[in-house]
Every structure is written in C-alpha cells, then in structure tokens.
Amino acid sequence: MGHINDTLRALWTTLRTAFRPTSTVQFPAVVRPRGERYRVSFALPDDENGEMACIGCLTCERICPSQVIKVKPGVKRESPVTGKKRAYTDDFVIDLSACIQCELCVQVCNNDAIVMVREAEQPMFEREDLVLGFARLRKNATDRTRSWGHGTMLQESQEPAKVEKKAPAAKPAPAPAPAPAAASEPAKTEPAKTEPAKTEPAPEPAKEAAPAAVEPT
Amino acid sequence: MEMTRATLTMQSARRGRVDPHRSMRAYDADADLMLLHFGPQHPSTHGVFRMDLHLDGEIIVKATPYVGYLHRAVEKLCERLTYVQQTPVVDKNDYVSPMTNEQALTMAFEKLLGVEVPRRARWMRTLFAELQRIASHLLWLGTFALDLGGALGGGSTLFLHCFRERELILDLFEEVTGARFHYNTHLIGGNRHDLPAGFAAKVHSALAIIESRLAEYEVLSLDNGIFKKRSHGVGVLDGELALELGVTGPNLRASGVDHDLRRDAPYGAYDELAVNVVTAQGGDCFARTQVRFGEMRESIRLARAAIDGMPEGPICGHKPIRQPGQAKATSGQVYVGIETPRGELGTFVVGGGDTPTCPYRLKIRPPSLHALSALPYILPGATVSDAVAILGSLDPIMGEADR
Amino acid sequence: MSALGHGALYGAVLIAVMLSTVAVGIWFERKFAGRMQSRLGPTIVGPMGLLQPLADVVKLLQKEDIIPAGADRALFNLAPVLATIFSLGVAAVLPLSPHMIAADLDIGVVYMLAVGGLMVVPTFMAGWASNNKFALLGGMRAVAQSISYGVPLVLAVLVPVILSGSLSLAGIVRWQSEHHWFALWPVIPGLPAFALYFMAMLAEANRIPFDIPEAESELVAGVTTEYTGAKFTLFYLAEYVHTLVGSAIGAALFFGGWDGPFGPGLHWMVAKTLALFVVVYWVRWTLLRLRSDQLMELCWKWLTPIGVALVLIAAAWVQFAPQGAL
Numbered sequence A: 001m002g003h004i005n006d007t008l009r010a011l012w013t014t015l016r017t018a019f020r021p022t023s024t025v026q027f028p029a030v031v032r033p034r035g036e037r038y039r040v041s042f043a044l045p046d047d048e049n050g051e052m053a054c055i056g057c058l059t060c061e062r063i064c065p066s067q068v069i070k071v072k073p074g075v076k077r078e079s080p081v082t083g084k085k086r087a088y089t090d091d092f093v094i095d096l097s098a099c100i101q102c103e104l105c106v107q108v109c110n111n112d113a114i115v116m117v118r119e120a121e122q123p124m125f126e127r128e129d130l131v132l133g134f135a136r137l138r139k140n141a142t143d144r145t146r147s148w149g150h151g152t153m154l155q156e157s158q159e160p161a162k163v164e165k166k167a168p169a170a171k172p173a174p175a176p177a178p179a180p181a182a183a184s185e186p187a188k189t190e191p192a193k194t195e196p197a198k199t200e201p202a203p204e205p206a207k208e209a210a211p212a213a214v215e216p217t
Numbered sequence B: 001m002e003m004t005r006a007t008l009t010m011q012s013a014r015r016g017r018v019d020p021h022r023s024m025r026a027y028d029a030d031a032d033l034m035l036l037h038f039g040p041q042h043p044s045t046h047g048v049f050r051m052d053l054h055l056d057g058e059i060i061v062k063a064t065p066y067v068g069y070l071h072r073a074v075e076k077l078c079e080r081l082t083y084v085q086q087t088p089v090v091d092k093n094d095y096v097s098p099m100t101n102e103q104a105l106t107m108a109f110e111k112l113l114g115v116e117v118p119r120r121a122r123w124m125r126t127l128f129a130e131l132q133r134i135a136s137h138l139l140w141l142g143t144f145a146l147d148l149g150g151a152l153g154g155g156s157t158l159f160l161h162c163f164r165e166r167e168l169i170l171d172l173f174e175e176v177t178g179a180r181f182h183y184n185t186h187l188i189g190g191n192r193h194d195l196p197a198g199f200a201a202k203v204h205s206a207l208a209i210i211e212s213r214l215a216e217y218e219v220l221s222l223d224n225g226i227f228k229k230r231s232h233g234v235g236v237l238d239g240e241l242a243l244e245l246g247v248t249g250p251n252l253r254a255s256g257v258d259h260d261l262r263r264d265a266p267y268g269a270y271d272e273l274a275v276n277v278v279t280a281q282g283g284d285c286f287a288r289t290q291v292r293f294g295e296m297r298e299s300i301r302l303a304r305a306a307i308d309g310m311p312e313g314p315i316c317g318h319k320p321i322r323q324p325g326q327a328k329a330t331s332g333q334v335y336v337g338i339e340t341p342r343g344e345l346g347t348f349v350v351g352g353g354d355t356p357t358c359p360y361r362l363k364i365r366p367p368s369l370h371a372l373s374a375l376p377y378i379l380p381g382a383t384v385s386d387a388v389a390i391l392g393s394l395d396p397i398m399g400e401a402d403r
Numbered sequence C: 001m002s003a004l005g006h007g008a009l010y011g012a013v014l015i016a017v018m019l020s021t022v023a024v025g026i027w028f029e030r031k032f033a034g035r036m037q038s039r040l041g042p043t044i045v046g047p048m049g050l051l052q053p054l055a056d057v058v059k060l061l062q063k064e065d066i067i068p069a070g071a072d073r074a075l076f077n078l079a080p081v082l083a084t085i086f087s088l089g090v091a092a093v094l095p096l097s098p099h100m101i102a103a104d105l106d107i108g109v110v111y112m113l114a115v116g117g118l119m120v121v122p123t124f125m126a127g128w129a130s131n132n133k134f135a136l137l138g139g140m141r142a143v144a145q146s147i148s149y150g151v152p153l154v155l156a157v158l159v160p161v162i163l164s165g166s167l168s169l170a171g172i173v174r175w176q177s178e179h180h181w182f183a184l185w186p187v188i189p190g191l192p193a194f195a196l197y198f199m200a201m202l203a204e205a206n207r208i209p210f211d212i213p214e215a216e217s218e219l220v221a222g223v224t225t226e227y228t229g230a231k232f233t234l235f236y237l238a239e240y241v242h243t244l245v246g247s248a249i250g251a252a253l254f255f256g257g258w259d260g261p262f263g264p265g266l267h268w269m270v271a272k273t274l275a276l277f278v279v280v281y282w283v284r285w286t287l288l289r290l291r292s293d294q295l296m297e298l299c300w301k302w303l304t305p306i307g308v309a310l311v312l313i314a315a316a317w318v319q320f321a322p323q324g325a326l
Helices: A002-020 A060-061 A106-110 A134-143 A150-155 B005-014 B075-079 B098-113 B118-147 B153-175 B201-220 B225-231 B241-243 B285-308 B367-372 B384-393 B398-402 C003-036 C052-061 C072-092 C108-117 C121-127 C133-164 C168-177 C187-203 C230-256 C268-285 C292-322
Strands: A041-043 A067-074 A090-096 A115-117 B036-037 B050-056 B059-066 B331-341 B342-351 B361-365 C095-097
Touching: A002 B153, A002 B201, A002 C268, A041 A134, A060 A067, A060 A106, A090 A134, A106 A150, B005 B361, B036 B384, B036 C133, B050 B384, B059 B384, B075 B361, B075 C133, B098 B118, B098 B331, B098 B342, B118 B153, B118 B225, B118 B285, B118 B331, B118 B384, B118 C268, B153 B201, B153 C095, B201 B285, B225 B285, B225 B384, B225 C268, B285 B384, B331 C187, B342 B367, B367 B398, C003 C052, C003 C072, C003 C230, C003 C268, C072 C108, C072 C121, C072 C230, C095 C168, C108 C168, C108 C230, C121 C133, C121 C168, C133 C168, C133 C187, C133 C230, C168 C230, C187 C230, C187 C268, C187 C292, C230 C268
Parallel strands: none
Antiparallel strands: A041 A115, A067 A090, B036 B050, B050 B059, B331 B342, B342 B361
C-alpha cells in the first residue's frame, strides 16, 4: 500500500510540473540574456587615443596555457594621433577552437588591449574558420558587447591592500596581523582611466556605505 | 606491511570477503559464465569506463574495472606549465565541480610558496565550494536517476529537474566569474574575481528555490517505493573495506565512518563555520543517497552562512597574475587535501627542478579512483541492473579518476 | 464486395488510422514529457512541432541498414516484421463503435490474448539473432517477463468476461452500456482488475516501470541494440501500436468502450483510449524501472494471487449478487 501512495505522489509531482511555466526557451528565437561578466570570444579594442591599444608585448601569448595566441609585433613608429613614438602590432591571431576561455590573456594585459566579449562566434563548418584573425578581432571591438573584465581592473582588484594614500576616510591600520595580506582597507576597484566602451560601472566588492574596514580576527 | 596482491587476497579471504583477483579457472567450467564488456561505450558508465563482468545468468561473479580511457596526461602537462597557468587546466579534472579542483591546487601552491590568503578570499572560496557541492550533488542525483530509470523515462524527468536547479547555481557563478563552468577564478593568494553588487540577494533567492525543490526530489527518489527497492541493500560497502581502499567523502560516510575533512582538518572558512557531518549506516546505495541529500541541505546552510558573514577586505594576498613566470619555487614538497563532493581531493606538489617556475611534479589524488577500486569487491553477487546502480551511487567522475 | 474484400479494406483503413494515431501520439508524448520535465518539447518542425513524428520516421527510414556479422539473418530480418504484424493483429477485434468492428469474433478475448501473447516471439528472435550479449540479456529478460505477466493479464481480463458472461469484446461493451462500467461497479473486483490489467499491459508492452528488456541505461537498447533504419522503425512502431491497442482494450473491457452520455459512438472509444494512453505516458515519464527479479516477484507473489482472488470474487458476485445490483 505504501508503494501505491509513493507512486501516486510521484505522479502528482510530475503532473504539477507539467503545468508550471517551462524553464527552457526556444533558441535562437529567444535568447537568454547573459551575465555582464560572461566571456566567450575576443576583441582588440582601441585605447583612449582611438588607435589600437595592443603594443605587442607578447605577455598574453606567453601566458596562454593552450598556446592559441600568435602575435606579430610591429616596428616602433610615430603615432599619427599623439605624435609620440609607440609600439604596434602587425598581426594577432587567436585559435578559438583550442581556447579554453580562461581569461588569463585578459588578466595579464597591462594596456587593456585584449578583452573578451559576451557574444559567441557563429558556428562554422570548417575548423579553420574558428581561427579569429586580426580583422575579426578588431571588428569585435565595435560589433560585440564587451565582457566586464579587463586587465588593469582585474589586476587592481586583486592587489593585496596597501596603505591607501588618498583614501577619503582613511583609518590608521589597527594592529596588523602577522600575515602579509592583513587587510586594512577595502581594496579600491575603480580603475584609474575610463575606458571608451565600458559596459557597466565598476563593481564594488559588496561593500555597504561605510568604507571602514574590519580587521579580520 | 607491504601491500602486495597476495596480502590483499589473504586479508579479503580472512574477512570472508570476495576475492577480486580470483582466477576464472577457479570457477566450474560447466557454469557457462558469460563475459560481458560493460563499456566504454555505454550510456551509464559515467564517462569512458570499462568493466569486464563475468556473469552467471544475470548475477555477476567477477568484475574487473578498467580505467584510463580518459587519461589526458594532465600531470605531465602541469610540469610544463608555470604555477600561474595551471588553474584552468585542473578545472577539467573533476569536471563536475571545478571550483574544488581549483581550490585544491591553489591551496597546495600557496602552501609551497608560503603565501597567506586573506580572510575574504577564504570565505569566498568556501562559499563557492559549498555552492559547487550543491551543484555537483544535484548532477549526481540526476544521473543516478537516469541510471535507475532510463533516459527515456522517469529517470530523465528527475534529471532535468535537477539540472533546472543546477542552472541557478551556474548562473550565480557566471555572475561572479563570467564562466558557467570552467571558472579560473582562483589564483595563488586568493581569488581573481570579486563578488558583484547584489550578489547576496541572488544567492539567497537561488538557495531558497533549491531548498523548496529538494522536497520534490525526495518524492521522486528517496521516498519512492521503486527507488527504495532498487537501492536498499544494493552495493553494501562496509566501513572497514572503505577505509582500507582509501574511499572518502559521501561513500565513506554512508558506510558509517564519521570523517569529513571540513571538520577534521579545517581549511578555508571552515574553522569559523561549523560543519554538521552527515553520516548513514548501511553502506548501500540508499545510504549514499541519504548522505548526499543531507549534504545538499547542509551546504545550503553553509552557503547562506558564508554569504551572510562575508567579511570585507582584499580578495588576494599575493601579487596579481602579470607574467607567466612570476611564481618560483626552488624546493619543497607539499600535500594538501580538501573535501570535494566526491571525497578527499589531494594535490601533491614538488617544487624545484630545472625550471623553478614550473612544478617538478604534480600529483593529484582523485577520490573517484579509490571509489572505483571498491567495485571488484562489492559487485559480485549483484545483478547487471545493480551494477549500474552501484556505479552510479559511487559518483565516479572519470575525468578525475584518469586525469 | 465480398466479406474478404470488406475485411481487407476495413483492415487497411484501420491500420492507416492506427499509424496516424501513433504519429499524433508520439507528438503528444514528447510535448507532455517535455512539460513534465520543465522544457518545451518539439517546436520547430511544423507548427508547434506537429511534423516532428514525420521527421523522425523519415530520418529513421533513411538510415543505413546494418546486419551484424554472425547474426542469424532470417530471424534478424523477420523479427521486426512479426512484431508489427502481431501488434496490429490485435486491433482486428477492437470494438470501436457499435457498427465498426473489423472482426466481431465470438471469442475475441481469446484471440486478443493469443495474438498479443505471441509478441514475445519476435522479441526473443531479435535478442537471439543479433549476436550481441546485450541483446541476448534483453531477450532473456523479455521472455521471462512476457510469459510471467501473461498470467495476471489473463486473470484480469477474465473478470469482465465473467461479469458480463461473454468472450466477445463487442459483447462485453454492449453489456456495459446496458448495465454499468466494470471499473465503476462492482468496485471490487472491477477497479482492482483494471489496475491489474493496466500493470500487466505495461509489462507486456515493455513500458517503464517494466521495461527491463529495453533498459536503456543498462543494456544500451536491449533487444533492439543492433537494429537500424527501417527495422528499428518497425520495432518502435510495434511498441507504440501495442500500447495503443492495449489502452483501447482496457477502455473497452473496463470503461464501457463506445458507451457514454448523449449516445454511444466512436468518439467515446477514442477519448477513453487516448486518456489511458496519456496515463501510460504519465507513468512512463515519472517512475523508475524495477529490477528483473523484483518484477518477477511482483508478478508471482502479488499480482497473480490477487488476480486469482479477483476472479473468484467476480464469479461469486455473478452467482450470489441480487438481481438489481448486477
């Protein structure tokens, strides 16, 4: 008899679910919105002067664990915009088919020259078509929506707290714990310069109104 | 005592247990036993996994598991990658709970390099680990139901319900890290991504939904007569054998052994958040299900406590990743074990060697491999249907068993 | 037109109608299952996914026909054909409406049980001839299950036979339309007999929770592991038709068939059949499957004794019930 009761309850549960709204949508007619930090493809944006930010330092190529980035640095020459001499990059290729989307290339870029974007590339018929060339990467900077993370901001948010020089309500650090990472202030996350196409305001580490830090015990 | 094959055989015989190494010649030739290759292409082997089952009708007489079909030489690859490049690679070991993989690896590197992690980062890691535990157990429940009920039937209903709730957790992770599945959010010294504004509210609403649905899952599984029939007394793993084989995690706790690294060797925020360890007696599939349900509830509570008590502060205690070769170790060997949804995941790192920026040796102790090693002991005497249920209840992930 | 010609035409129309019902049934099952699993089901092929079954059949039919090495070719090729023939054969005695019965046999029940019971033969043929251990295991389980569950099936069907005193399906339905539906009165043995019939029908048609012969998670695809293309389509179809016909027989034996308020008609029979069909799917997409020995235990330790008891109660009722209550 217990089995009959169990069976009926199970049947009732599934029937109830049948009349709830579905949790799936018909793709591609309806596209689920992705989070602001979603990262799936790449772009090479401009810097604040309007020319390509990448200076060909090759850090991203060296850090990539899957070795999918190939950068060809160019000769240093005068910039047509600022007149100052700067480094350029001649070619930049990412093999998206082998990329593991770890964001390390974005993390290490001191110039915010490579960012990730939120829209996936179209599926292709040939594997070779998944290799993103220079033109595609430059186009993505204007065509696609940027993901939230870019190098300088990420690096700044990960800095262990140092004594803040211009904190608005700087409290003297209470007795520091022996650990080198003793927190005396919440880390600043506003990046120094503003990006031309920043999507959302810089995130705050869930801090409430009071900027005062709590010394971890 | 040197654990040779002969020793194990004698020990098993003394305990009256099945001898998994018994030669097939020892069986009666007239018994007409059938050899069935279970896998590697099979809907229920939880990844590529093969078992050679010797069957007497439907009863298994001898079972020999074969692993290695998913071996990807991760440990060798990690010898060629620098310390800061390794986190995204170990994500893919236990591909069902990547947060704990990353945590185990970075904790080992931190111990090797002598880096301390700030309090907020430890609490964030604990929050992520508990959310990941819920997600992993939900996936386990769904796939276990698939094993018992079939992809074209009741099993798939529970499977899709569990995944619907798992999506909530993956969405939370996407909010923080930008990736739904392989996050690369841990770095040596802390975390790479800080929690966005409004995260606490999202966590609470997701956990509330999951908690309410847990009751529905119980109706379709733990309280269901057919489920109870399929799992009571099936695949009994006794505590002593489990300890001998190195089985950890829910499989061990379901055999009555009260051992949980979160409480017994606390790391992260577990020294401040008390963990109620869930155990069960019986050691059968039903006990393992009970333990995992209990752990899901406990993880919901811990995740709530972690997000409510999240301290302020920096999220990293060491320098951010700027260059591939920035972390160097010339000597030292450390072992760090943490409690993942499958058991104790250990990382053993030896620093030094020719390139100080890469580890000399990285060894990962996968809990799934030890769980699979119990199969030759507990499968004989069960039927083929039970073999599927037992394999499912041990929750093996071949990616981590084979690396 | 001669009787033979009339029968052949009628049979052809009936088969065509049943296959289209199966097509709609496949669509409805996938939508219903989708909703129970909190997802949409087919939506793209045709409006609301209505052409999905057609797409499925076309896809299956155009696949390569593979016969494994070492397979017994004659049996391998014959099995799906026989399965289709036997499952469609039972439809000959379906009492669709007072004027629409393909073959109004006096021993319709016996015919139905006999031909339905023959379904075990092509299942085992497929299991044996495939030269595949998974298929063989599935085939063995299928034989054990089908033969065992034949007993409660017969016992459950005997209850309406005894209560109405007729072995003809049309006769049973006529009796019910004059008196009352057996599932409603007498409640004992009518309703338990229906429950028994339902479970035995699920087992005979290899549906979850009794689908051990094609346990997909254990035996890849059970007896149909090595079948591809058109032959697999025939097995797939045969299983659906078997379930549909089983639901129709259940509607006829226990729920009054064509009987209903505002006059008898085909629409009532269709409605009841489809209602039972939906319940079969509801059960399929909710419950887990029983292990083969638990299945056997259920059959022999529970259903068979209960079935025998129900037959005795039905006989006692007919003998001793006061005239008005009958």
